Amino acid sequence: MAAELSGKVVIVTGGARGLGAAMAEAVVAGGGKVLITDVLEKEGADTAAALGESARFLRHDVTNEADWQAAFDLAVAEFGRVDGLVNNAGVATGELLENESVEHFRQVIEINLVGVFIGLRTAIPVLRAHGGGSIVNISSAAGLTGLALTAGYGASKWGVRGLTKIGAVELAESRIRVNSVHPGMTYTPMTAGLGIQPGEGGYPGTPMGRVGVPEEIASAVTFLLSDAAAYMTGAELAVDGGWTAGPTVRALTGR
């Protein structure tokens, strides 16, 4: 069920496909307007077009400050205000710590963490001018625990979680809420190449035994964007089938 977002204008980064596209769809389903941004121009334009008049697309690299300003300017020009930002754009890694190159580590931090930082900085004056708002930062289950093979990625997602807390305490007086969402393994173009399968039993290492689908992450995000979450800031919402809750009975006993 879509969260109530009537009259709200939300920017979703990395919204061309995967989780971001599902979030954009959920914003529109809740009655809101969405500016989808991404570096993937064709996919982004197609995703926005499929959502009709309530959606726009802008090419936007989250590492670029001028692109960020252009995104907020366009959202205000097209829809008159901005109430929400979802910092969703991100890239993944899959190397052992000792094999990760310094260059690649820096690249991942630049997109996944510096990109979120610039987004927060750019959002603050705009949201303040419109009486406040809600920022949702997409971290990861890898930002709640030490996940092997995620050196740059995991570090960036722990950073996103920390930045969320700082934003929450600094911005509460401005009526800007800042929360993080921590998806577990979810079936998207980012993860489809990892050999995971959607559906029951497809991911036995997690308590629910399956991977998530993008709509299950999107519903947590739209809840945090909505007034139903009016007293929530600085929270971290794991949406991971129980993966970060602890080891399964099977993992502990072999049964």
Ligand SMILES: NC(=O)c1ccc[n+]([C@@H]2O[C@H](COP(=O)([O-])OP(=O)(O)OC[C@H]3O[C@@H](n4cnc5c(N)ncnc54)[C@H](O)[C@@H]3O)[C@@H](O)[C@H]2O)c1
């Ligand atoms: N899928 C999962 O299992 C999972 C789990 C935990 C966290 N996440 C996080 O959720 C977010 C979305 O992931 P997804 O699975 O939908 O991946 P995805 O690869 O399908 O989508 C990510 C989008 O971000 C865009 N992007 C990448 N670099 C960018 C940049 N510099 N500027 C603007 N856009 C850029 C990509 O073009 C892509 O459209 C990411 O932050 C990811 O780390 C995903």
